[in-house]
Amino acid sequence: MNEDKCNSCHNNPKEKHSDYCIKCNKRHESLSEDSFSFSFAARTIDYFGSQAISTDEAALFELIKNSRDANAKKVTISFDSISSSTNSTITVYDDGDGMSKKDIKETWMVIGTNHRSIHTKTKKGKTVWGEKGVGRMACHKLGDQVNLVSVKNKERIDMDFDWRRYENTTKSFDEIKFKSTVKPTKEEAGTTLLLTNLKSKWTSKRINDLKIELSRLIAKGSFEDTQIIIKTGNETGDTIGKRFTKLLESVTVHAPLKLQAKFYDGDLTIKILNQFDDGEWENQPLTNSRHFEKSIIGNFTVNLFYLPRAPSKDSAHELEKYYERKIKPQGRESLEDFLSDQVGIYLYRDDAWMKPYGGLNDWLHMAENSVQNTGDVRLSQIYGTINMTKKGNPEIKTTSHRESMLKNxxxxxxxxIMGLILGEFSSYQKQWKKEMPVKKLQKIPDSTDNSPEEGIDSMSKNLLKTIRGFKINPNQKSHVKLMLDGIVNLSKNQTENSEQRVKDMGVIRDFEKNLATLGIAASVTAQEVAGSLEDNMELLKQGEKMKLDIEKEGRPLTPEEIKQSDIIIEKMRDNQNKMLHFMKFVNTLSLHISKSIGSSNQLTQVNVKNCWDTVSKGFESTEDELGVTRWYEWDIPDGFSGKSSEDLIVKFNKIDLECILTNLHINSLTSLRKSKLPKKTITVHYWHSDNTLHLAFKDNGIGIHEKKLEEVFEPFKFGVNNNSRTKEMHGRGLGLYIVKKIVERYGGQIKAIKTANGAKIELSIPEIKKVGT
Structure with a gap:
C-alpha cells in the first residue's frame, strides 16, 4: 500500500477499505452495504454476569482467581454493614501486580480476552486459574455498582461502574462508556473492588459457609501461595485454609486405609496402605488390568482416604478407639468435624476445585454402586482428590456457565477409570472388614487351647487364688467361694445353651439356603408366567376384536378367521400349559422344602437322574426358547474307581440336591441367554466313586474369566438386573454361593473351570452312600 492510499484512508474514515494500512497497523474492513458484523445489545451483560455464574460464592471465587493470577500474596474480602438492607458492602483487596490504564482498557474491559491463554503462568511458575476472560463479570453478579481502584507503577486509576446503565436501553454493549481518573500515588501496587447495592443479603452464617466452601475450592498447596482472609466489620478476620489444612492433615494422615493411583501415558497403577494394621504400601494387581490405548484423557493422580465408622459409632469398638488415639487434637470429635464438611471425592485442576465435582455431589455414582454391590465404599466414608493440570488435560474443562463439565x-x-479405581478399593476394604474381627480376637491374650468349660474352670481357680490373698476372714472367704461357684455354674449353663443355639442356627441357615433357592426359582418362574400371561392377554384382545367385527357386520366367520381362531386358541393353550408347568415345579420345590423342615431324618434315597429331570423340566420352555439341548453323562472318568450307572441312587437330602441342581441350571440358562452360539448345550455328568458323589455341570455359554473363577462363589458379586424387555434372567449373584455353602456343609469341595467354550462347575461330596442303581 502506498502512502497516498494510507492518507486517503485516514482523511476519509467512511471510505475504509479491506487493504492493510501501514499507518493504522491493522486491516480495515469494508463498510459496504453487502458486509455485516455482529453487535451485542447492552442487556447481553446478564449472560456474562448474573446468569453465567450460579452463586455469589462462585462469583467471589472468580475474583480470588483473578487476584491470584495477578501474583497477589494476599487477598482480603471484607463484609461491612451486613445487618443493613441498603448499605451493606463487599470489598475485595489484593496486593497483586495492579493494573495500568492500558491494562484496564485492553484487558479488564475486554470480555472474553485471551490474556490468560497467552500469559499462562504466575511469577511463581503456577498455572493461572482464569481461562475464559470473563472473571471480572463476577462483580455484576454480586452488586449493581462497583468502584475499581488499581495501583501500578506508582500510578492510581479510579473507575466507577453502574451495571444498571445496561438495563432498558437501546444502546449496544460497546456504546456505554465509563470514565476513569488517573493520578500519581505513593501507594503499593494492588487492586481494590468496592461492591455496593448488593443483590443478595449476607448473614454471619452465610459468611461462615463461604469460609468452608473456599476451603474446599482451593487445594492445600495453594493456600501457601496466596493468603485469603475473610473478615466482617472490624474483625481481624479468618485466614482461609489455616484451620482446615491442620484438620485435613490430622485426619487423612491417620485414615485406616489409603489409596494412591496414578494414570500415566495410558497405564494405571494402584497401591493401598492398610494403616489400621500397621501395614505397608502394597501395589495392587488390577482385576481389570489393561492399557488404555484408545483413551484420550491425559495424566492424573488420585488420593483416597477411607474413614469408616463403627456400628452406632460405638466408642468401645477398635475403629473408634483408633480414631480417638490417633487424630489430633480431639480424636473422634475432630473426625466428626471433618466428615461434616469434607466427605466426597474432589476434582482439582491446577489446585482449583472444579466445582461441583466433589462433596456430597455423587458424580461418580458411588451411592448407586453401593446399593447394587453390597459393601462397596460409600460416599459418606471417603475423602479424596483427583489431581490434574490444564496442560495435561486440556479437554477436561467447564461449560460456559462454569457449573458443570463438558461431557466429552x-x-x-x-x-x-475412576470406576475401576473405586472397584479395586472396594474389593480391598471388603476383605479388610472380613479379617478385622479375626485380627481383633487374635489380639486377646489366650493362655490355653482348652474347651470353654475348661477355660471357665481355669478362670475360677485363678480367682480363688486371688481371693485367698485378700485380708478377709474364713467366713467371708466361704461366702465368696459359694458366689464364685454359682457364677461358674451359670457360665457353664450359658455356654451349653449358646452351643445349642449355634447348632440350631446352623439348621436355620440350611433352611435359609433352601428358601433362597425357592425364591430364585420363583423369581424366574414369575417372569416366565408373567410373559405367558401378557401373551394370553394380547391374544384375548385379538379374539375380542374379531368377535366385535363379526357381530357388527352380522356375517359368519370367513375361512381365514376360522384359521386365525384356531391359532389363537392353540397359543393360549400352550401358554396355559407353560404357566401350569412352572407353577407345578415351584410347588414341588416348596413341598420338598416343607417336608425337609419337618423331618428329623433328612437323608433319603435319591435317584440323581430323576432329581435332575424334576429340575430341568421346570425350565423346559426356557430351554426350548433358547434352543438348549440337554445331555446326560454317567461314565466313570479315568482315575476314578467304581461302576457307572444312569440310575444312580444315593443316600442324600433330596431338597439339598434339588437346590444344587436348580441353582446350577439357572446359572447356565443365564449364561446361555447371553451367548450368540446357535447350538446351546447343558451337560450334567454324575458318578459315584470311593464313597463320594461327583457332579460336573457344563454349558457352552459366555463362560467365566480366569480371574473370576474364585469370585463367582461370592454372594452378590455377579448378580444381573431383571429386564422384562430382553427377558434377562433374574438374579443377585446368590446361586453359586448357595451351592458352595451346601457342598461345604457336607465337607465337600467345589470349583469353577474355564473351558474352551463356556464353563464347568465341578463338585464332590464325601461320605455319600450308594444304595442302588
Missing part, C-alpha cells in the same frame, strides 16, 4: 470423550475416560 476425555470426561467419559475419567469416569470409567
Amino acid at each position: 470423550a476425555s470426561w467419559h475416560d475419567l469416569i470409567e
Whole structure:
C-alpha cells in the first residue's frame, strides 16, 4: 500500500477499505452495504454476569482467581454493614501486580480476552486459574455498582461502574462508556473492588459457609501461595485454609486405609496402605488390568482416604478407639468435624476445585454402586482428590456457565477409570472388614487351647487364688467361694445353651439356603408366567376384536378367521400349559422344602437322574426358547474307581440336591441367554466313586474369566438386573454361593473351570452312600 492510499484512508474514515494500512497497523474492513458484523445489545451483560455464574460464592471465587493470577500474596474480602438492607458492602483487596490504564482498557474491559491463554503462568511458575476472560463479570453478579481502584507503577486509576446503565436501553454493549481518573500515588501496587447495592443479603452464617466452601475450592498447596482472609466489620478476620489444612492433615494422615493411583501415558497403577494394621504400601494387581490405548484423557493422580465408622459409632469398638488415639487434637470429635464438611471425592485442576465435582455431589455414582454391590465404599466414608493440570488435560474443562463439565470423550475416560479405581478399593476394604474381627480376637491374650468349660474352670481357680490373698476372714472367704461357684455354674449353663443355639442356627441357615433357592426359582418362574400371561392377554384382545367385527357386520366367520381362531386358541393353550408347568415345579420345590423342615431324618434315597429331570423340566420352555439341548453323562472318568450307572441312587437330602441342581441350571440358562452360539448345550455328568458323589455341570455359554473363577462363589458379586424387555434372567449373584455353602456343609469341595467354550462347575461330596442303581 502506498502512502497516498494510507492518507486517503485516514482523511476519509467512511471510505475504509479491506487493504492493510501501514499507518493504522491493522486491516480495515469494508463498510459496504453487502458486509455485516455482529453487535451485542447492552442487556447481553446478564449472560456474562448474573446468569453465567450460579452463586455469589462462585462469583467471589472468580475474583480470588483473578487476584491470584495477578501474583497477589494476599487477598482480603471484607463484609461491612451486613445487618443493613441498603448499605451493606463487599470489598475485595489484593496486593497483586495492579493494573495500568492500558491494562484496564485492553484487558479488564475486554470480555472474553485471551490474556490468560497467552500469559499462562504466575511469577511463581503456577498455572493461572482464569481461562475464559470473563472473571471480572463476577462483580455484576454480586452488586449493581462497583468502584475499581488499581495501583501500578506508582500510578492510581479510579473507575466507577453502574451495571444498571445496561438495563432498558437501546444502546449496544460497546456504546456505554465509563470514565476513569488517573493520578500519581505513593501507594503499593494492588487492586481494590468496592461492591455496593448488593443483590443478595449476607448473614454471619452465610459468611461462615463461604469460609468452608473456599476451603474446599482451593487445594492445600495453594493456600501457601496466596493468603485469603475473610473478615466482617472490624474483625481481624479468618485466614482461609489455616484451620482446615491442620484438620485435613490430622485426619487423612491417620485414615485406616489409603489409596494412591496414578494414570500415566495410558497405564494405571494402584497401591493401598492398610494403616489400621500397621501395614505397608502394597501395589495392587488390577482385576481389570489393561492399557488404555484408545483413551484420550491425559495424566492424573488420585488420593483416597477411607474413614469408616463403627456400628452406632460405638466408642468401645477398635475403629473408634483408633480414631480417638490417633487424630489430633480431639480424636473422634475432630473426625466428626471433618466428615461434616469434607466427605466426597474432589476434582482439582491446577489446585482449583472444579466445582461441583466433589462433596456430597455423587458424580461418580458411588451411592448407586453401593446399593447394587453390597459393601462397596460409600460416599459418606471417603475423602479424596483427583489431581490434574490444564496442560495435561486440556479437554477436561467447564461449560460456559462454569457449573458443570463438558461431557466429552476425555470426561467419559475419567469416569470409567475412576470406576475401576473405586472397584479395586472396594474389593480391598471388603476383605479388610472380613479379617478385622479375626485380627481383633487374635489380639486377646489366650493362655490355653482348652474347651470353654475348661477355660471357665481355669478362670475360677485363678480367682480363688486371688481371693485367698485378700485380708478377709474364713467366713467371708466361704461366702465368696459359694458366689464364685454359682457364677461358674451359670457360665457353664450359658455356654451349653449358646452351643445349642449355634447348632440350631446352623439348621436355620440350611433352611435359609433352601428358601433362597425357592425364591430364585420363583423369581424366574414369575417372569416366565408373567410373559405367558401378557401373551394370553394380547391374544384375548385379538379374539375380542374379531368377535366385535363379526357381530357388527352380522356375517359368519370367513375361512381365514376360522384359521386365525384356531391359532389363537392353540397359543393360549400352550401358554396355559407353560404357566401350569412352572407353577407345578415351584410347588414341588416348596413341598420338598416343607417336608425337609419337618423331618428329623433328612437323608433319603435319591435317584440323581430323576432329581435332575424334576429340575430341568421346570425350565423346559426356557430351554426350548433358547434352543438348549440337554445331555446326560454317567461314565466313570479315568482315575476314578467304581461302576457307572444312569440310575444312580444315593443316600442324600433330596431338597439339598434339588437346590444344587436348580441353582446350577439357572446359572447356565443365564449364561446361555447371553451367548450368540446357535447350538446351546447343558451337560450334567454324575458318578459315584470311593464313597463320594461327583457332579460336573457344563454349558457352552459366555463362560467365566480366569480371574473370576474364585469370585463367582461370592454372594452378590455377579448378580444381573431383571429386564422384562430382553427377558434377562433374574438374579443377585446368590446361586453359586448357595451351592458352595451346601457342598461345604457336607465337607465337600467345589470349583469353577474355564473351558474352551463356556464353563464347568465341578463338585464332590464325601461320605455319600450308594444304595442302588
